[in-house]
Amino acid sequence: MFKRYVLLLFIIVSCSKEEIRPSYISIKSNNDSIYVNLLNPIISTAFLKIENKLTNQTQFLDFTKPDTLTILKFHKTQIDTSDIFKNYNFTLNFGASSIKTYDSLYNYGLPFSKGKRYRVLQQQNGSFTHFGPVSRYALDFTMKIGEEVCAIREGVVVFVKNDSDEGGSSKKYKSKANNILIYHNDGTFSQYAHFKQNGIIVKKGDSIKKGQLIGYSGDTGQATEPHLHFVLYKPTINGLNSIPYILDSIPSQKYKTGLIATNK
Template sequence: MPPVSADQIQRITGVYLRGVYRLFLVILLAGCQSLPEPVTRQNDVRMDRELRGDSLVVTVHNTVPSPMRVQLTSDAIALDTAFVLAPLSEKPIRVHAPGLDSTSLSSAVRGSLTFGSLDWPVRAETLSLPFPAGRWYRVIQGYYGSFSHNYPFARYALDFALAVGDTVTAAADGMVIGLVDENTAGGNNRKYRDHANYITLFHPQSGLYTQYVHLQPGGSLVALRDSVKRGQPIGLSGLTGFTSRSHLHFNVLVPDSSAGLVSHPAVFEPDVPGGALTQGSRAVRR
């Protein structure tokens, strides 16, 4: 083998260094790319504020077929009230507010709007598994899972190993009260938590709420305020939000006095406790 000249070594070294530099730039640019702003608003429930003489009128519009708990507070005026809005209703609250001007309306009143009424009875209901009949999927995370089921809102959630594009079905008859399907980002990092696409259903016959999370972009097959039937296709599984792999995160929720909504144990047809669906087991819908 002939000896390598100094010029050849220099050329080879130059090519190598340029390659390393390009790779460094690619990694740097990828790291600098910011996430798109997540879509988190799941419905059009709203609160309007209007000055009428020396009074402020706050009108809360519940535009979904579920009761809503409302709390209004203010540091600027004497306002601290809580009430429940019936499904598809609105309520005006009039408060004496001398000296309040129109430029400070948006910050004058804070509103907390939460699904559910503590007076609405919660009854046991046997649910369908949230995928089509005749299918089965592995459970990749069960109750109290250490990855992401370790806090009150998700402690009884179940993760099923649906692939991207697999059909998600309603666990019971209900109404669509929340829907997000515009997010595109996802990954195994908590920075993606707010980027999940999901559907929220209310089941008036039982008082339960169910959520179907990590749907693909544009993966909703229903619209806000739609009525759905048990087993009806409602969405397509995906990879959005905080997740290490494609799957369906299914959660049953009930109203709670201190935490808004909290996760609740489920029972699936024919009589399978959700706690029996442990990590690695097969969930079969007959």
């Protein structure tokens, strides 16, 4: 019987709550000027979204590597520092703010070792949790805790969460899923989620080969049974959106719930 679970929602480095300062934004005063500075820690492409709530204007700043720079400057007579986060929202996102093309014909590998076979737990566009722009094209395989998880494509690790030992069906566990985000050279990203505690064996900055062992499956985060969740993302001005792809020479949409996939 199909056991339902709740999809991990990707946690973007961001801040949109009023009057809360993101960790990557600092304010400094020098003589008569106030400087708003960005410390961008993302090692892949990234962009900062600046929303001016007074004028309803939005600005995008793109980066190709980590950087520190001044993004806004005011005279002290123009604004009080306490009003900056009332008047502006800052959101730092993975990926470029505009990506026109990517390698839609790339043949991704199955996310597990040669000779292994696993059942699709929930297909793309699944009615339970695989809907909406973030998760529409996610796929999930039932895996016991400790099964080998392998990279579906070469790339660079840009985010790792590996310390959680918590999981369950409640929404309070949503942020507890151990997961990896990998950046690919065409500007896309792949995410793998629900690893066991300390089950991820790669770290931020590592270059990954297709088929490489990256960790061991688990049951962390908001889930009712052990499984692997993975998804391919295209960056947009609203964040990372899931996209379809070719998986082991088969369009990912054809991996229906209950299908057994074998890595030959």
